[in-house]
Amino acid sequence: MSSSAPMDGEETPASAQPIFKEINADQTDEVVEIESACLSCFKTGTTRLLPTKIPFFREVVLMSFKCDHCGATNNELQSASEIQKSGIRIELLVKSVSDLNRRVVRSDFSSLTIPEVELEIPVQSQKGEVTTVEGIIERTITGLSQDQEKRRIDHPTEAASIDAYIERLRKLKEMEVPFHLQLEDISGNSFIENPFGLTTDPQLKTKHFTRTKEQNEQLGLYEQNHEDSHLLKPIAEDEWPIENLHGEVLQFKTNCPNCNAPCETNMKLTNIPHFKEVVIMATVCGSCGHKTNEVKSGGGIEPQGVRFKVRIVDKEDLTRDVLKSETCSLSIPELDLDVGPHALCGRFTTVEGLLVAMRDQLDGAFFHDSADDTSKTQMHRFLETFELVMKLEHVITLVLDDPAGNTYVQSLSDDDAEPDNRLEVEKYDRTFEHNEELGLNDMKTENYEEAT
Structure with a gap:
């Protein structure tokens, strides 16, 4: 039996209250405090829990522990989302001081690498956290600096090597030369901030990959045993047409x-x-x-990918029906706007509906409070231009690119003799990278009933 919305004057049931709110909202009342044992002095400290949402990402739980007896502190992050369908690899080219302030969300199943200084932080060597690029470097320096005074007495050679390496890490923060930060997470629940919102960031590369059997087992995901497969009875076609x-x-x-x-x-x-x-x-x-x-x-997935180019000139173009699949990416070349397939889910709407969804996500989820003045000015200017597009004061081209071929844009002409001149449809053969992203390269289509 479906529940109805509360009437005026009634309180919303606690079970229907929002659990995860926006990270830039006032969340003081949402913090939960519990007593916890301190692992340093074994006395009682306080752990504070805050469920929140990270813009352009997903739900997380922030945990902060503090012991008033010995001063020990600890900050952790736990993902509140389900394990994603695929793992994720993110590579950031750090070129300026502003890049050091980019937010980084790490789960417990993420690893970090900075090739320029041969730094590698393996999986589960550190707890999940919300930090910045500079925070990662500083935390590494803090970890290496522990027990250095004692090490200089007992093992002076090793201490000197660690001091030299710490100096290399400090030079990274001075931005004398650019460096790469590589993050890999088999659970798919890690994230590096794109300060441009939905616009393409040339310094940030994201790629999803299919997990191996060992990686699935590391996450607690196990495949069905082939010996038990006979217990599953398929539903006959005439039983559920x-x-x-x-x-x-x-x-x-x-x-x-x-x-x-x-x-x-x-x-x-x-x-x-x-x-x-x-x-x-x-x-x-x-x-x-x-x-x-x-x-x-x-x-299923079509034999070829499809690319639609819609020239938006008048209101009639805004009313075109659009079926955007979850594998379709969007772009507007005139605005240098590129929206990946994971930013907007699959939806059945109109061209105007897609534009409104992109604008709302840019305006509603941007880091208004923490962004620097330059980023705020750029975003404000971009949103003003976007409003002119919505008023048809700028002619743009909306490009929908779906390697799976499951996207459709309505043609305004039903007569083949008079084609729709403002709609261009192109079918193309997928590349190896497209098939890898769709999981087709590892798919067995012949003799699949045989155990591998």
Whole structure:
């Protein structure tokens, strides 16, 4: 039985209250304090927990411990999101002092490398944390400096080598030469800030990869044993025909992607004219009012990728229906704007709806409080230009590139003799990198029932 929204004057149930709020909101009342044992003096200290959201990323829990008896402190971060479908590799080229202030979110399953100084921080050698590029370097220096005084007496040669290495790390903060920060996380729950929001950052490269069996087991994910596969009975086609799902709206309980409060998702299988079968999922949160309209492809990956170029000239172009899959990236060359497939989920909307979603995500999730004046000015200027685009005072080209071929843009002309001159459709063969991103290179399509 679905629950109804509270009436005026009634209090919202605690179970429906948002759990994760924006990181730049006033969250003083959300901090939870619990008593914990101090591992240094074994007396009682205080641990403070704060569930929050990181813009352009996901939900996390910040933990801070302090002991008033011995002064010991400890800060950690735990991901509150599920393990992602793939791991992530992020490489940042640090060129200026402002790059040292970029936020870095690390999970417990992340490793860090700075090749220029041969620094490598392996998985689980440090707890997850929210820090900056400079904070990573400073924490490494602090760790190496421990017990140096005693080491200089007992092992002077080793101490001298460590002092020389610490000096190399300090020079990184002086930015005499650029260096690379490489972060790899098999859980996919790590992040390096892009100060340009959804715009492409030429210094930041992100790549997703398929985990190995050993990495899945390290995360506690185990594959089904082939010996038990006979216990699974497939559903016969006549027992659950797919036609029965057309026109029927299914509901299932889930959590709000914005505040994580309990809510319901409506799902419907439908056909897009001149395209294919898709699954549309819509969620409305009764707690924070957040709405989502997500689309999943009902078919497989197409033999070729597809690229749409829509020239937006008048209001008619803004009303075109668009089916954007979860593998489709967006770009506007005139604004140097590039939106990856993971920034906006799959959705069935219009061209105007896509533009509004991009603008809202840029304006709503940017680090307004912590950004420097230059970044704020650039973002403000960019948003002003974007508003002119929405008013059709600037002619732009919206490019939708989907290597899986599951994206569709409505043509304004139904007559093949008079093609739509403002819509360009191009099909192309995927590259090895595209197939790697889609997980096709490791897919076995012949004799797959045989154990490997």
